Amino acid sequence: MKSSRFDATVLTLGFAFLYIPIVILVIYSFNASKLVTVWGGFSLNWYRTMWSNQGLMDAAWVTLRVGVLSATIGTVLGTLAALSLTRYQRFYGRTLFSGMIYAPLVMPEVITGLSMLLLFVALNVDRGFWTVTIAHTTFTMCYVAIVVQSRLMTFDRSLEEAALDLGCPPVKTFFKITLPLIFPAVLAGWMLAFTLSLDDLVIASFNTGPGATTLPIKIYSQVRLGVTPEINAICTILIGLVTIGVILASLTTKRTEMRRIRDEHDAARAEP
Amino acid sequence: MASASATSAHPSAHRSHMARWLVVAVPYLWLLLFFVAPFLIIFKISLSDTAIAMPPYTPVFKGFDAFGDFASKLDLENYLFLTSDPLYIKAYLSSLRIALISTFLLLLIGYPMALAMARAPNSLRPTLVMLVILPFWTSFLIRVYAWIGILKPDGLLTLLLQAIGFMGPDDQVQIFRTDIAVFIGMVYSYLPFMVLPLYAALEKMDATLLEAASDLGCPPWKAFWKITFPLSLPGVIAGSMICFIPITGEFVIPDLLGGADTLMIGKTLWTEFFGNRDWPLASAVAVILLILLVVPIAIFQNQQKRVV
Amino acid sequence: MAKSLGPVKRKFSPWTDPTAEPFIRFENVTKRFGDFTAVNNLTLDIYEREFFSLLGPSGCGKTTLMRMLAGFEEPTEGRILLQGKDISGVPPYRRPTNMMFQSYALFPHMTVEKNIAFGLQQDNLPKADIAKRVQEMLKLVKLEQFAKRKPAQLSGGQRQRVALARSLAKRPKVLLLDEPLGALDKKLREETQFELMDIQHTLGLTFLIVTHDQEEAMTVSDRIAVMDKGEIMQVATPAEIYEAPNSRYVADFIGDINILEGTVRHREDAAGLPGVLRIDSDGLQVAVDTGSQAVADDKVAFAIRPEKVRISLDKPAETAVNALYGEVWDIGYLGDFSVFLVRMEDGRIVRAAQANVSRLVDRPITFGDMVWLTWSRDAGIVLTR
Numbered sequence: 035m036k037s038s039r040f041d042a043t044v045l046t047l048g049f050a051f052l053y054i055p056i057v058i059l060v061i062y063s064f065n066a067s068k069l070v071t072v073w074g075g076f077s078l079n080w081y082r083t084m085w086s087n088q089g090l091m092d093a094a095w096v097t098l099r100v101g102v103l104s105a106t107i108g109t110v111l112g113t114l115a116a117l118s119l120t121r122y123q124r125f126y127g128r129t130l131f132s133g134m135i136y137a138p139l140v141m142p143e144v145i146t147g148l149s150m151l152l153l154f155v156a157l158n159v160d161r162g163f164w165t166v167t168i169a170h171t172t173f174t175m176c177y178v179a180i181v182v183q184s185r186l187m188t189f190d191r192s193l194e195e196a197a198l199d200l201g202c203p204p205v206k207t208f209f210k211i212t213l214p215l216i217f218p219a220v221l222a223g224w225m226l227a228f229t230l231s232l233d234d235l236v237i238a239s240f241n242t243g244p245g246a247t248t249l250p251i252k253i254y255s256q257v258r259l260g261v262t263p264e265i266n267a268i269c270t271i272l273i274g275l276v277t278i279g280v281i282l283a284s285l286t287t288k289r290t291e292m293r294r295i296r297d298e299h300d301a302a303r304a305e306p
Numbered sequence: 307m308a309s310a311s312a313t314s315a316h317p318s319a320h321r322s323h324m325a326r327w328l329v330v331a332v333p334y335l336w337l338l339l340f341f342v343a344p345f346l347i348i349f350k351i352s353l354s355d356t357a358i359a360m361p362p363y364t365p366v367f368k369g370f371d372a373f374g375d376f377a378s379k380l381d382l383e384n385y386l387f388l389t390s391d392p393l394y395i396k397a398y399l400s401s402l403r404i405a406l407i408s409t410f411l412l413l414l415i416g417y418p419m420a421l422a423m424a425r426a427p428n429s430l431r432p433t434l435v436m437l438v439i440l441p442f443w444t445s446f447l448i449r450v451y452a453w454i455g456i457l458k459p460d461g462l463l464t465l466l467l468q469a470i471g472f473m474g475p476d477d478q479v480q481i482f483r484t485d486i487a488v489f490i491g492m493v494y495s496y497l498p499f500m501v502l503p504l505y506a507a508l509e510k511m512d513a514t515l516l517e518a519a520s521d522l523g524c525p526p527w528k529a530f531w532k533i534t535f536p537l538s539l540p541g542v543i544a545g546s547m548i549c550f551i552p553i554t555g556e557f558v559i560p561d562l563l564g565g566a567d568t569l570m571i572g573k574t575l576w577t578e579f580f581g582n583r584d585w586p587l588a589s590a591v592a593v594i595l596l597i598l599l600v601v602p603i604a605i606f607q608n609q610q611k612r613v614v
Numbered sequence: 615m616a617k618s619l620g621p622v623k624r625k626f627s628p629w630t631d632p633t634a635e636p637f638i639r640f641e642n643v644t645k646r647f648g649d650f651t652a653v654n655n656l657t658l659d660i661y662e663r664e665f666f667s668l669l670g671p672s673g674c675g676k677t678t679l680m681r682m683l684a685g686f687e688e689p690t691e692g693r694i695l696l697q698g699k700d701i702s703g704v705p706p707y708r709r710p711t712n713m714m715f716q717s718y719a720l721f722p723h724m725t726v727e728k729n730i731a732f733g734l735q736q737d738n739l740p741k742a743d744i745a746k747r748v749q750e751m752l753k754l755v756k757l758e759q760f761a762k763r764k765p766a767q768l769s770g771g772q773r774q775r776v777a778l779a780r781s782l783a784k785r786p787k788v789l790l791l792d793e794p795l796g797a798l799d800k801k802l803r804e805e806t807q808f809e810l811m812d813i814q815h816t817l818g819l820t821f822l823i824v825t826h827d828q829e830e831a832m833t834v835s836d837r838i839a840v841m842d843k844g845e846i847m848q849v850a851t852p853a854e855i856y857e858a859p860n861s862r863y864v865a866d867f868i869g870d871i872n873i874l875e876g877t878v879r880h881r882e883d884a885a886g887l888p889g890v891l892r893i894d895s896d897g898l899q900v901a902v903d904t905g906s907q908a909v910a911d912d913k914v915a916f917a918i919r920p921e922k923v924r925i926s927l928d929k930p931a932e933t934a935v936n937a938l939y940g941e942v943w944d945i946g947y948l949g950d951f952s953v954f955l956v957r958m959e960d961g962r963i964v965r966a967a968q969a970n971v972s973r974l975v976d977r978p979i980t981f982g983d984m985v986w987l988t989w990s991r992d993a994g995i996v997l998t999r
Contacts, residue, residue, distance in 0.1 A: 037526070041422035045434070048419040052441050052497060055452035058462060062455065115333035125330055134337040136610050140548060140603060142555020144572045145592045148579060149344030152589065156347050172340040175333065195686055196719035198706040200733030200784065205325045214723050233445045236557055240579075250447050257451050257562065269448040276443045284436065297766035 060273060063266035080267040090268060093252040097232055100163065100248060104170035105227035111171065112178025112227070113220055119179070120186040138176040146173060147240030154241065161243030169241040170231040177230060178223035185219030225279065232272070345596075352384055352589035384590035393569075394591070398598065400569040404485070404560075405553040408492035409546050412500040415493060416545065420504035421534075424511070435505065442498045450491055450562050457482040457490070457563070483565035491559040496552075500545040507541025508534070540609060547606035551599055571595050626836060627851075628661040635698065637662040637820055638683065638788060643692035645678050645844075652678040654844035655692070665814050665821045667831040670841035671867075676824045679841075680790050683822065685709045696787070707736070712786035716793040718777035720765040726752070726776050727761040733784045751779040754813065771802050778810075782817065789814075791823040795830060807833045828868050832856070840864050856919075861999035865917045870953075872923070872964050873997075874898060874916045878908050891996060896960065901935045906996035918994035923966035923987050925954050927979060930988045938964060938987045942979060954979065956987055 063081075067074025084090060115135055122128070138146060150169045154161055193215070197207040213220070235250040242251060249268070256265055388394045423434045441449065456462045459478035467473040481487050511534065519529040557572035564570070571591065578588040628634040636659035645653040653675040660666045668676035681687045683694060685706030693700050701709060712733065721729055730751050734744045752758045755775035765773055774794070781789055794810070795803040811834050814821045825831050831838050832852040839849045840863075848860045859865035862873060876895030883889035891908060893900045893916050900916045908914050930937050938958060946953040947970075954966045966987055979985060 037425070041425055044418040044422045045426075048415065048422075048497075048501075049437055051415075051494065052438070055449065055456060055494070056441065056444065058456065059448065059452040111333045111336055114329050115337075118330040118333065122326070122330060127334070130342075131330075131334055131337070133607060134334075134341050136607050137603060138341060140551040140606055142552055142572060142595065142599070144555050144557050144575045145348075145596060146341075146344075148575065148588060148592050149348040150340065152347045152351055152585070153340065153344040168340060172336070175336070179333075190717060190719065192715045192717050192719040193721060195684075195706070196713070196715055196721075196780075197732070198686075199684055199709075199711075199713045200780070201707045201736035202732070203705075203707050211721060229443050233447065235447050250445065253447055253451070254558075257447075257454070265451065269445070269451065272448065273444050277440075280436070280440060280443060294766065297764065300763070300767035301769050 056273060059266055060270045063263060063270040065263055065266075068263065080263040081271075084264045084267045087264065089247075090249075090252055090264075093247050093249045094268075096163065096246055097249040100167050100170060100238075100246075101228045101231040104167045104174060104231045105224050107167075108171045108174035108227045109178050109220060109224045112175040112223055113182050113216075115175065115179040116182035116186055119183055120189075135176050135179050138173045139180070141173075143234070143236035144240075147237040150237070151240040161241055162246040163243075165241045165243065166238050166246055166248065169237050170227075170234060173237065174227035174230050177226050178220075181223040181226060182216060182219050185216050189216065222283075225283070229276070348589045348592055351586055352593045353382065354586050384586050385594075387587065388590055388594065394574065397569040397571045397574045398594065401554050401571040401595075402598070404488060404492070404568075404570060405550050405556075408489055408496070408553050409550045411489060411493050412496055412549050413542065413546065416497060416500035416504055417542075419497075420501045420508055420541075423501070423505050424508035431509070435502075438498050438501050438505075446495060447558060449495060450559055453487070453491055453494065453563060454482070457487050482563070483568075485564065485568055487563040488560050488568055488570075491563045492553055492556070495559060496549045499548045503545040503548060504538060504541040507538040507544075511537050543605065544609050547602050547609065551602050551606065554599060555595055626663070628664070629659070629837065634661060636660060636695075637664070637697060638822070639695040640679065640682075641693050641695060643679075643682065643689045643694060645675070645682060645687060646690045651844050653682070653689075656844070656846055658839060658846060658849065660820065660822065662820055663818055665811065665834055665836045666823070667835040667838045668822070668824045668841060669826070669828060669831040669838050669867075671826060674841040675844040676841050677792060680713075680792060680822060680824050683788070684711055684713045684790055710787040711790055712781040712784055712788075713790040713792065714777050714781040714794050716796060718765075718773050718797075720773055720776055720780070722765055725762050725764055726757060726768070729765070729776055730780045730783050733780065737784070747783055751783050754782070755779045770797055771806070774798060774806065778813070782813070782819075785817070786819070788820045788822055791821060793825055793827075794823065796825075796827070803830070804833075810834055832868075840867060842867075858995060859917070859997070862915055862917075862997050863999075865995075865997060870920050870965065870967075872918050872920060874900065874962075874964075876900070876914060876916060878910050878912045878914055880910045881908070890991065893996070896962075898938060898958065898962075900994070901991055902994050902996055903992045906998060908996055908998055912998065915997040916994055917997050918989060920953060920965040920967035921951070921969075922993040923964070923989050925956070925966040925968055925979060926986050926988065927983060928986065930986055934988050935991050936989050936993075940964065940985065940987065942981055942983045942985055945979075945981065954985070956985060 064076050064078065065072075065074055066077035066079060115131075118125070119128075119132055119135065125131075147169070150165075150172070151161070154165050159165060189212070193211055194207050197211045198204065202210060233250065234248075235254050238248045239251055239254075242248065253265055253268070256262060419438075423431060423438075426434055454461070457479065458464075459480065459482060461479070461482070463481070464473070464477075464479045467479060468475055468477070473479075481490075515533055515537075516526075516529055519533050520526070524532065555572045555575075556570060557576050560568045560570040560573050561576070564573075572595075575588050575591045575595070578584050578591060638660040640656055640658040643653055643656050644651065656675075656679070658679075668679060670676050678687060682689055685701070685704060685708075688702065693702050695701070696710070721732065724732070727748055730748045731744050734747055739747075748761075749758075752761055755778055757772060757775055757779070760768060760772060765776065768776065774797070778794070781791075791810075795806055798806060807830060810821075821834075823831070823834065832855075835852055837849060837851055838855050840847045840855065842863055848855060848864045850858075850860075855864065855868055859868065865871050865873065874893075874895040876893045876898075879892045879894045879899075881889065881891050889903070891902050891906065893902065893914060895916060902916060906914070938956075940956040940958045942954055943957040943963060944955040946955070950970060951967050952970055954968065955963050956966060957963055964987055
């Protein structure tokens with residue numbers, strides 16, 4: 035078929051475009067030469083220098099803490115927001131609320147970052163670890179809300195009604211029925227929030243303070259001075275972590291899928 | 307309540323009412339405080355004067371006592387300055403131009419990809435979606451950074467072109483630090499955001515529609531323009547807005563890949579803030595950017611509401 | 615007006631006893647959703663141990679009525695009494711009712727056992743008691759060997775039984791069943807109907823079932839309430855509903871029926887004898903027993919079930935009270951029955967059903983035959999609503 039050959043070409047070129055730069059980046063992190071474009075043989079040298087770069091390591095540690103904390107708070111808040119949007123069709127200011135959920139998704143980061151900074155200054159809060167965490171929580175919770183909301187929209191409400199009907203109060207019903215069932219979406223939301231936090235340069239730059247330099251800020255300041263293989267090394271590690279995470283996630287999905295198929299098989303055999 | 311009717315008589319019902327109130331109130335108040343309030347503040351500060359102090363502006367709001375004082379001090383000085391200096395106007399126009407061209411390029415590249423994904427066999431689709439999402443999980447900064455090594459005059463692209471004899475050994479690719487590099491960076495970074503909404507719209511389209519069209523004598527290329535494309539319009543709008551709005555305010559890409567003459571408003575704002583430490587002017591720049599983006603944001607929100 | 619026809623199942627009829635206290639009472643209940651009135655000023659009594667059906671098309675308010683009893687919706691006006699006590703404002707988790715959901719609503723992350731135990735755990739019963747009750751329930755629905763399975767590993771019929779067991783485990787005062795058999799295929803549905811009746815009888819509970827399937831309602835119920843547009847059209851036993859519908863709506867909704875619109879020509883009331891109502895329907899003359907209050911010149915409808923119409927090739931005797939002459943227009947062969955569509959001279963169709971006691975090849979009446987339709991005076995009814 036002609037159209038399928040066309041499709042295959044489009045996809046090949048598209049994915050090549052998406053992946054070649056990343057692959058090159060990873061390859062050159064193992065380059066012995068300091069010149070980024072000259073291949074000087076395989077070496078783990080840059081990983082060693084990276085490891086001994088205290089500033090980089092400190093920044094990584096800050097980023098990790100900010101990421102875990104903001105993703106966790108953001109997941110709680112985002113899940114609550116998703117519940118509000120799907121469950122309560124009418125409350126005062128609902129339109130404003132849904133606007134506040136969707137706007138940060140497209141809002142240019144420079145605006146979000148600057149406006150938050152000005153809030154902290156107005157409130158006379160010293161900038162640092164906590165202001166970055168709060169800023170990250172605020173924009174990541176919106177992503178979590180969208181992810182969890184899409185799961186809640188297909189959630190069978192009669193499951194909750196059944197629990198209520200069997201004598202389980204609403205709050206307990208949420209923890210015993212709703213949360214376990216939407217948990218994959220909540221987890222996906224957390225992962226997304228964590229990644230976004232790890233990734234953010236602009237908002238963090240506005241809201242950071244002494245002692246709270248995050249990894250992207252550090253990378254950015256080094257990149258401005260020129261390309262160094264050390265940055266390639268840390269980028270490769272980050273890409274590796276993400277790839278492992280994604281592979282684990284897809285394996286879990288695959289296992290769930292296998293179990294579903296087995297269940298269907300069982301159900302078919304269970305027919306009286 | 308003294309006149310407790312049967313409706314409010316149950317303490318457990320009362321408790322669950324409280325819980326319901328908290329579910330809405332906690333995220334609501336958080337966003338009001340950390341998302342809406344900052345916009346009001348940014349608006350106020352854009353109207354105040356620059357001062358050499360820390361923070362480097364004259365605070366406009368010192369409690370309610372100073373309210374009258376505050377009102378008298380407000381002025382449009384910063385905005386007047388923005389309109390008087392052609393540099394800012396040029397930066398806004400240039401941002402819009404770059405965002406428009408980038409969005410168009412994204413559609414041009416993203417649509418065939420999304421269509422090819424939607425037409426792929428069922429078993430292959432989850433993998434293809436995964437492959438589109440995967441780069442998104444790796445750092446934005448890293449992905450932009452990766453292009454520096456490729457586009458630099460002595461970078462890999464030059465090496466490649468020299469190696470295949472397309473270029474003389476002394477020639478170099480002069481893309482880095484130009485608008486072309488910015489477009490490449492934009493398309494590269496935002497491609498997943500364009501492909502996914504398009505794919506979502508194309509994938510849920512009923513394949514029998516095209517069969518019906520073909521059955522009624524409509525050739526494939528005509529069926530595409532008469533059926534496929536109109537039905538994918540919600541995806542086109544969503545994808546375009548998701549890309550256009552943030553690109554307009556983009557900072558990292560023009561800063562790392564663009565040249566000195568690449569004017570973009572996100573970069574201007576950054577410079578005013580971090581370079582010139584003129585916070586009120588930076589705020590005014592942000593406010594105007596926000597006003598420019600109100601219409602696309604409204605379109606985006608409307609689209610989302612219809613989908614939900 | 616309704617005369618009791620046919621034997622009453624199990625000789626159970628508290629609704630005929632004026633001293634009997636209703637178990638559940640809907641009292642002038644209205645429910646509105648915005649501008650839409652789902653239930654309109656409805657009053658209904660249901661008695662203890664009754665198997666009661668709410669029957670009607672979708673959107674008639676039957677599900678809303680049940681959900682108000684379960685506590686998922688509050689009435690806009692009126693009140694609901696359970697054993698004489700107003701249960702308004704009592705949240706669903708404090709009501710002594712349990713519901714079997716149309717989708718079954720089995721918790722997918724819990725095993726069959728855990729699903730059944732869920733309600734009991736909410737009452738903080740000792741573990742041993744819970745385990746014992748779960749075993750009883752599993753035995754009741756014959757699912758002992760499936761206790762450790764997840765709902766996804768069960769067939770549709772098994773899921774239905776788990777849902778039943780779960781809603782029965784707490785021994786609710788009232789069991790609410792929302793289209794309980796809707797998702798099962800026809801054969802399984804019929805078997806399960808009888809199982810449900812058995813269980814209801816054994817446990818001595820009050821069952822309230824919502825259904826749009828008239829056969830299901832007829833089979834299982836002690837009484838049926840036929841609903842339309844938020845109102846109850848008729849509450850009666852299945853036999854009464856079928857044989858003595860009180861309105862065109864009910865007559866038409868339940869089973870197949872011929873309806874001839876017409877005018878009462880005159881009414882003959884004879885002392886000591888059943889009188890006769892003579893009805894003219896655009897030239898077709900019908901005589902029927904005076905079971906109705908209708909008098910001369912009233913606009914009425916004469917209704918007769920097809921199976922009560924005899925069809926014959928031979929001209930009936932002069933003494934026949936009701937006889938129509940027409941052409942066989944179409945024949946619907948249903949296996950056990952054949953339905954003959956007979957076209958009157960003016961084009962109207964009257965249906966007659968005949969049991970196929972002999973084999974198809976022997977059937978004497980066929981397309982185009984001119985036939986006589988006859989029935990006795992007490993075979994049809996007069997509808998004024």
